[in-house]
Amino acid sequence: xxxxxxxxxxxxxxxxxxxxxxxxxxxxxxxxxxxxxxxxxxxxxxxxxxxxxxxxxxxxxxxxxxxxxxxxxxxxxxxxxxxxxxxxxxxxxxxxxxxxxxxxxxxxxxxxxxxxxxxxxxxxxxxxxxxxxxxxxxxxxxxxxxxxxxxxxxxxxxxxxxxxxxxxxxxxxxxxxxxxxxxxxxxxxxxxxxxxxxxxxxxxxxxxxxxxxxxxxxxxxxxxxxxxxxxxxxxxxxxxxxxxxxxxxxxxxxxxxxxxxxxxxxxxxxxxxxxxxxxxxxxxxxxxxxxxxxxxxxxxxxxxxxxxxxxxxxxxxxxxxxxxxxxxxxxxxxxxxxxxxxxxxxxxxxxxxxxxxxxxxxxxxxx
Numbered sequence: 001x002x003x004x005x006x007x008x009x010x011x012x013x014x015x016x017x018x019x020x021x022x023x024x025x026x027x028x029x030x031x032x033x034x035x036x037x038x039x040x041x042x043x044x045x046x047x048x049x050x051x052x053x054x055x056x057x058x059x060x061x062x063x064x065x066x067x068x069x070x071x072x073x074x075x076x077x078x079x080x081x082x083x084x085x086x087x088x089x090x091x092x093x094x095x096x097x098x099x100x101x102x103x104x105x106x107x108x109x110x111x112x113x114x115x116x117x118x119x120x121x122x123x124x125x126x127x128x129x130x131x132x133x134x135x136x137x138x139x140x141x142x143x144x145x146x147x148x149x150x151x152x153x154x155x156x157x158x159x160x161x162x163x164x165x166x167x168x169x170x171x172x173x174x175x176x177x178x179x180x181x182x183x184x185x186x187x188x189x190x191x192x193x194x195x196x197x198x199x200x201x202x203x204x205x206x207x208x209x210x211x212x213x214x215x216x217x218x219x220x221x222x223x224x225x226x227x228x229x230x231x232x233x234x235x236x237x238x239x240x241x242x243x244x245x246x247x248x249x250x251x252x253x254x255x256x257x258x259x260x261x262x263x264x265x266x267x268x269x270x271x272x273x274x275x276x277x278x279x280x281x282x283x284x285x286x287x288x289x290x291x292x293x294x295x296x297x298x299x300x301x302x303x304x305x306x307x308x309x310x311x312x313x314x315x316x317x318x319x320x321x322x323x324x325x326x327x328x329x330x331x332x333x334x335x336x337x338x339x340x341x342x343x344x345x346x347x348x349x350x351x352x353x354x355x356x357x358x359x360x361x362x363x364x365x366x367x
Contacts, residue, residue, distance in 0.1 A: 014054045030065040035081035049304040059092035086110045094346030110337040203260035203314035204301040206291040212251040217267040229298015238271035244286035256289040278358035292354035303347045332366035
């Protein structure tokens, strides 16, 4: 009964949002409605942790607004909203291109870091909205937009490719993307272990580094005691960070770890996990990947919209001969925007409290 109630509430919310999309000018929907929705509970997608047709339709319909913002450098939004909004839009356009829904649509580049850090004042925001309207985005009425191919064709294609009859939006039907089309909503519950992705087999968790000291027999290694929520206490981890982070005290505090690697002896000390760090593209800087505020040691880190979602159960221990984590690591990076979000391809490292990030490294590798 509870599941049916949640589904019904989600359907009503989607119908309401689609109606607003039809009625509101596009620039208002992009600058006002989307940030307000994304700000509720630090959502990854508009309906929560799972991508729905609402995300697809909203991203495709508002793409012209984002394109104008990117071209003009004028962003009529608060800086905190701007960062979160562009994170959602960049994630969505990446997913649409990756899974073949928008392969012929040119991607819109997110704003550079300096733009995100220099938000306009409220008075400037008003003038920016006016100037954006003068350029032709957002000054149409709903009647004018009803025949605009830049709006109707992307929405129609999205509905068609997801096997959703447009009339069903008024009947409370589920709006999830068809699993065979997107491969985003696959669950591990009914999938044999051999069919699971490598990502679903890796156990990534929130940790807290309690102590860090130089390895007695290895100049490049630290030996850390890390709380990852296990009942038997902290785990010992050897990390090759001494040449990159010379101050051991800088390591103390929250971190992100791979918790199901096979323990390995490193110069006489058994290392039981791996701390994940971002490395700048030129190799000049290394930073710990950090969980969001509120996350606790042992919290699972998941990848919404994949089979490594919140309900996934990773392998108890990875077989090192199969190089499972090594294959996953090829896809790990930080985002190119100022959020420095940790991602697997375009999918964020998520906790129930939000995404994990590096401090300043954009477009870096994660290992």
